[in-house]
Amino acid sequence: xxxxxxxxxxxxxxRMGPGPRRPAALLSPGAGVAAVQVAGKKDRPALLPLDxxxxxxxxxxxxxxxxxxxxxxxxxxxxxxxxxxLVVKCHQTRSVDQNRKLARKILQEKVDxxxxxxxxxxxxxxxxxxxxKQERKKRAKETLEKKKRLKELWASSTHVHGETPGGSG
Amino acid sequence: xxxxxGMLRVLLSxxxxxxxxxxxxxxSWRRHLxxxxxxxxxxxNEWTAVFEKEGVPEARESSEYIVAHVLGAKTFQSLRPALRxxxxxxxxxxxxxxxxxxxxxxxxxxxxxxxxxxxxxVQYILGEWDFQGLSLKMAPxxxxxRPETEELVEWVLEEVAPRPxxxxxxxxxxxxxxxxxxxxxxxxxxxxxxxxxxxxxxxGAAAVCLTRENAQRLRLQxxxxxxxxxxxxxxxxxxxxxxxxxDLIVSNPPYVFRQDMxxxxxxxxxxxxxxxxxxxxxxxxxxxxxxxxxPRLLKDSGSIFLEVDPRHPELVGGWLQSRPDLSLQLVAxxxxxxxxxxxxxxxxxxxPDGRPVDVQPGPLPAGAPG
Numbered sequence: 308x309x310x311x312x313x314x315x316x317x318x319x320x321x322r323m324g325p326g327p328r329r330p331a332a333l334l335s336p337g338a339g340v341a342a343v344q345v346a347g348k349k350d351r352p353a354l355l356p357l358d359x360x361x362x363x364x365x366x367x368x369x370x371x372x373x374x375x376x377x378x379x380x381x382x383x384x385x386x387x388x389x390x391x392x393l394v395v396k397c398h399q400t401r402s403v404d405q406n407r408k409l410a411r412k413i414l415q416e417k418v419d420x421x422x423x424x425x426x427x428x429x430x431x432x433x434x435x436x437x438x439x440k441q442e443r444k445k446r447a448k449e450t451l452e453k454k455k456r457l458k459e460l461w462a463s464s465t466h467v468h469g470e471t472p473g474g475s476g
Numbered sequence: 477x478x479x480x481x482g483m484l485r486v487l488l489s490x491x492x493x494x495x496x497x498x499x500x501x502x503x504s505w506r507r508h509l510x511x512x513x514x515x516x517x518x519x520x521n522e523w524t525a526v527f528e529k530e531g532v533p534e535a536r537e538s539s540e541y542i543v544a545h546v547l548g549a550k551t552f553q554s555l556r557p558a559l560r561x562x563x564x565x566x567x568x569x570x571x572x573x574x575x576x577x578x579x580x581x582x583x584x585x586x587x588x589x590x591x592x593x594x595x596x597x598v599q600y601i602l603g604e605w606d607f608q609g610l611s612l613k614m615a616p617x618x619x620x621x622r623p624e625t626e627e628l629v630e631w632v633l634e635e636v637a638p639r640p641x642x643x644x645x646x647x648x649x650x651x652x653x654x655x656x657x658x659x660x661x662x663x664x665x666x667x668x669x670x671x672x673x674x675x676x677x678x679x680g681a682a683a684v685c686l687t688r689e690n691a692q693r694l695r696l697q698x699x700x701x702x703x704x705x706x707x708x709x710x711x712x713x714x715x716x717x718x719x720x721x722x723d724l725i726v727s728n729p730p731y732v733f734r735q736d737m738x739x740x741x742x743x744x745x746x747x748x749x750x751x752x753x754x755x756x757x758x759x760x761x762x763x764x765x766x767x768x769x770x771p772r773l774l775k776d777s778g779s780i781f782l783e784v785d786p787r788h789p790e791l792v793g794g795w796l797q798s799r800p801d802l803s804l805q806l807v808a809x810x811x812x813x814x815x816x817x818x819x820x821x822x823x824x825x826x827x828p829d830g831r832p833v834d835v836q837p838g839p840l841p842a843g844a845p846g
Contacts, residue, residue, distance in 0.1 A: 366814065374785065374812070374816075375619075376785075377744075378743050380534055380541060380599070383537075398551055399551060399553055400550065400551060401551060401605065402607075403626070404626050404630070404813075
């Protein structure tokens with residue numbers, strides 16, 4: 308993989324699936340920053356968008372004019388967040404475009420955890436989920452205990468009233 | 477040890493293989509033959525080493541795609557880590573070896589092979605490739621869609637989507653694609669614009685065939701007419717008139733400069749149709765032809781979107797000015813993900829949507845790459 312060096316290239320991002328389209332007809336990638344918004348889930352705030360100006364992106368460039376004149380299959384995207392130094396390498400899909408979007412999404416979450424640590428929404432969510440799971444377990448256990456005690460109570464009460472099924476207890 | 481030897485014989489005895497004396501490539505390859513029981517990750521490393529030794533470009537990428545494909549995934553990174561560590565079956569190893577052979581040079585020695593030149597593009601080896609999320613069949617010599625062209629589709633979608641379609645009796649835009657190849661551009665536009673219809677033309681019979689096949693695979697055959705047509709031949713365009721005035725003309729026309737054709741990598745020169753690449757002396761032949769035909773085929777509000785060589789925006793701008801009879805103007809130039817000017821948007825001068833008539837693209841910023 309030929310090293311093409313880091314490109315400071317705030318390039319336009321394509322749409323993220325069905326959603327609002329970007330502003331039309333950019334004359335150069337520099338015009339207009341498209342900040343990535345990861346849609347917040349219902350009860351947690353959206354992650355802070357990444358500033359394209361703080362990102363460096365590296366693709367494998369074809370030699371010469373590119374386009375038709377080359378046939379490169381390496382669509383790996385390497386994305387670096389300069390302030391934190393975090394790097395994401397994405398080759399999940401065969402599309403450069405898709406890999407760029409995914410790389411940003413992954414980097415966004417990593418940056419969030421990096422700066423917010425334990426307080427990051429991702430961590431908070433995880434902790435909440437874990438907490439809920441423990442609570443459910445606890446309740447389930449309690450319910451089981453109750454049922455057990457009820458059963459015993461019933462068994463002993465019927466015994467007291469002399470209606471023991473079968474042999475003596 | 478004996479079991480391994482036996483396995484090796486099994487692996488080597490597949491069709492098309494000759495043991496013993498052979499080309500340098502074959503014998504050095506055989507020394508590196510991956511053993512049975514290797515995992516996907518280890519196998520990728522083995523084949524990468526083989527490719528590198530034989531001077532095959534994109535050695536790692538090639539072996540990753542092939543191994544992933546045999547394991548049912550589109551990319552190696554998308555394979556579950558557990559799958560990557562599992563030992564592969566002999567059948568899988570055989571399959572990988574056979575596919576990988578096509579990347580190597582002159583692997584067969586005496587036996588007449590289908591592809592004697594090696595360096596087959598990965599997309600042809602796998603027989604399929606993705607474009608804008610669609611899975612398309614690939615077959616030589618039909619031109620393989622390039623990653624830059626996905627951005628052409630994105631641009632068209634941005635320009636087209638906001639427009640109100642209420643006035644159109646037939647719904648969505650009517651699109652003409654010139655030089656459809658595998659059908660990548662047309663089919664992805666159709667899949668993103670549910671009301672649209674397309675006419676796709678190509679002068680290559682194989683391209684027409686492949687586009688039809690891909691249209692059927694994607695169940696879009698009812699919304700696309702695929703027509704064998706050479707736009708450079710006299711009067712051919714008249715065949716397009718019956719479909720009515722077009723909203724869009726889109727094309728990734730052959731735009732390679734004639735002198736650059738022999739610099740193309742073996743993957744391209746040996747397998748892809750040169751007619752899909754060769755744009756003439758200045759790579760402008762087909763571009764000029766499309767632009768010359770456009771006024772006769774397009775609605776007043778229609779647009780032309782082209783992918784071109786980075787040297788073309790200037791050439792096209794100049795050419796359009798030399799052809800005032802066409803009343804077309806270059807309204808925008810867009811760069812690809814490598815920062816090279818790659819895409820053009822051309823409209824009629826004074827197109828009725830409030831755009832100023834004398835909009836010209838500004839000079840490219842100093843130090844712009846490409």
